[in-house]
Amino acid sequence: MRIGLVGFGFGGRRFHLPYIQAAEAWELVGVVTRSAARRAELAEDAPGVPAVDDLEALLDRGVDVVVITTPPETRRELVLAALARGVHVVADKPFAPTADGGRELAAAAREAGLLLTVFHNRRWDTDLRTLAGVLESGELGPVRRAVSRFDVDEPDTLEAGPAHGLLRDLGSHQVDQMTHLFGSVVRVDAHLDHVRVDGQDVDAGYVLGLHHRDGVFSQVTASKVFHLTERELTIHAERGSYVSRMTDVQTEQILAGEHPGTAENWGVEDEERWGVISTAAGRRAVPSAVGDYAEFYRELHAALAAGRGFSVTLEQAVHTLEILDAARTADAEGRSVPL
Structure with a gap:
């Protein structure tokens, strides 16, 4: 094609x-x-x-x-x-x-x-694919709470204007990741951090509380202005927890001049940063899954060739926008916003 x-x-x-x-x-x-x-x-x-x-x-x-x-x-x-x-x-x-x-x-x-x-390529992030494997294994049982944190030290990349801000940018990805794993959201809590850029207020950080229809509560948080660069995925479940602090592996490889079509160990995290499962039986590291944004384009081609729907649906994409709209309302009005 x-x-x-x-x-x-x-x-x-x-x-x-x-x-x-x-x-x-x-x-x-x-x-x-x-x-x-x-x-x-x-x-x-x-x-x-x-x-x-x-x-x-x-x-x-x-x-x-x-x-x-x-x-x-x-x-x-x-x-x-x-x-x-x-x-x-x-x-x-x-x-x-x-x-x-x-x-x-x-x-x-x-x-x-x-x-x-x-x-929504970040469904194929290394840390998210690894977490998805943990959840699919069933080892931890039903999930109660989840935390997704993505802090970057990039204040100079903030842009002014009604279509911009970190919530619409990185927030789109993080919200999509949580609904991809845990399903639709019925209520949203939010706090946004605002700064001035070119004389306009711009959200440069946020904390969202997402109440999922199936009972999971996820917290989504990120910032660009606190001089911190770190990712975290934490899951609290019936039989234990999982904590990951992997890096933004594929972005780092791209910026280092590597290419997903030719690099060895593309999208694989270094062993010292593998996530850890903690249960009554003890603690153990979980080997990194392979993250590969090219899977978005492979699956898209396969869906069109077969005349069937694609996994990133418009319904999901619009629901992400509904959550972002609700987050702005929740922050502005100081209340939980139902969907």
């Missing part, structure tokens, strides 16, 4: 192109970027793949799927334009600024009879 990439900033270059290449089933037929510097980077990273000026030029080359990686405020129009041309769409997160915006795009995709999905 033929795929095109719209946007070649940090996300397009580091979080999409290498994994499209590693998935191997796709033919990349073009990348939308007008920047001379980015065109030079494309020529280095993907020799022979042409750069084009805009979405229409890319669609004219004949594509089955387009991947929209441009800034959030531009995505609505690009998604609608691609759907109008009869092309399936992968939208970066957040694929809309609010749940109502997400429902609009979902309705457009249903009307067109096309697949629209969201790049």
